[in-house]
Amino acid sequence: MKQIVIEIEDEAYEPFMGMLRLCPAVKVVGTSMVVETRDVIDRCVALAIKKLREDRVFKHPGDYTYIMRGANEGVIKGMGFFYYPSEFLAYLREIGIDKLPGRNTLYDGITRTFGKFPEWTFSDHPSADEVMRRKNVLKRFLSAYTKIKLNVSDAFSDY
Incomplete structure (x- = not known):
């Protein structure tokens, strides 16, 4: 019996x-890198x-709406689509985040947000400051996420 390791792009998986x-004689032992x-x-996240x-x-x-929109628009790489x-x-609960809003709160946010980031527009006609604040929620998330991901990557490369 032989074991091989193969790297496969996501779209080819x-x-x-x-x-x-x-081929019933081939058995997948694991996909640890994906996990x-x-x-x-x-x-x-x-x-x-x-x-x-x-x-x-x-x-x-x-405000969690804007993170979900970012994930769904592919702005947050690897997070998936909801x-x-x-x-x-x-x-979010699965990854340990508690004290979350209800689903209707997010649904309302999604239905009033139009366009693609960063050109989002909002049907509730917020002030210019509020528009900037809403967009900045995702920008701040992306900044924190990227910094944390770089630190995690650096930690793995130390081994």
Whole structure:
């Protein structure tokens, strides 16, 4: 028996696994790099949200909307896509974030936010300062997330 390690791009993973299913003599032993990567991303997301809480960036419960929008627009690499606010809230709870708003609060935020970041517009017609504050929630998250991710990457490269 032989074991091999293969690096596969994300978009090729499912087709490759489909091919493996055609050969019953091949067994997938593990996909540890994907698990480690997901774990690192989740940890960085949790730490970034905690940093924003410490810095009192969240002024309204609906501010989590802008992080969900950023993830769904691909602005936050690797975080994934959330079809419903309830999925996003479940994800945040899963990674250890508590004291979250209700799903209707996020749903309301999503339905009043239009366009793609950073050109978001809002149907509730907020002041220019409020528009900037809402966009800055995602900018601050991205800044914290990137710094934390770099520190985690540096820690792994020390080994």
